[in-house]
Amino acid sequence: MAILPIITAPDRRLKVKSKPVDVVDDAVRKLLDDMLETMYLAPGIGLSAVQVGVAKCLITVDVSRDEEDDAPLFLINPEIVEYSDRIETYNEGCLSLPDQFADLPRPEAITLDYLDYDGAPQQLRADGLLSRCIQHEMDHLKGRLFVDHLSAVKRGMILRKLEKIRRQKVTA
Ligand code: NI
Numbered sequence: 001m002a003i004l005p006i007i008t009a010p011d012r013r014l015k016v017k018s019k020p021v022d023v024v025d026d027a028v029r030k031l032l033d034d035m036l037e038t039m040y041l042a043p044g045i046g047l048s049a050v051q052v053g054v055a056k057c058l059i060t061v062d063v064s065r066d067e068e069d070d071a072p073l074f075l076i077n078p079e080i081v082e083y084s085d086r087i088e089t090y091n092e093g094c095l096s097l098p099d100q101f102a103d104l105p106r107p108e109a110i111t112l113d114y115l116d117y118d119g120a121p122q123q124l125r126a127d128g129l130l131s132r133c134i135q136h137e138m139d140h141l142k143g144r145l146f147v148d149h150l151s152a153v154k155r156g157m158i159l160r161k162l163e164k165i166r167r168q169k170v171t172a
Pocket of ligand 1: 136
């Protein structure tokens, strides 16, 4: 397995729309394994392939708590087929927007169709943090970041802050 560099905003590669995977083969599984390792190290609870520069519909998720066993979930070509009417607000962050957080309303529960690690079709009903995390990662596949849900003013503030941090890193 390998650790992959995570792209941070602002970066045009994060705006690319991801394409569905045709065949779930060893190359796809290798990428998923690397994504999972990268996500655990970050550490994060979700990662989409586009964040490591591969615009394919692949997501890794693990929302288990520290004291619990790892519970990795691999989502290939995920599609949300149902949203709950109930909306919940949660303070959301993103590995591509380091140290930035914002309160964001989203449907509390979802039903998801996807292919698993072996390419078998699965359906999952998710709520709470798992639902939140999957919706966030699915936004990445559409080229959207959580700041795209915010007002232009709030989004601009966050992106300018990250741009500034990056410039300081380059000149340091
Ligand atoms: Ni993210």
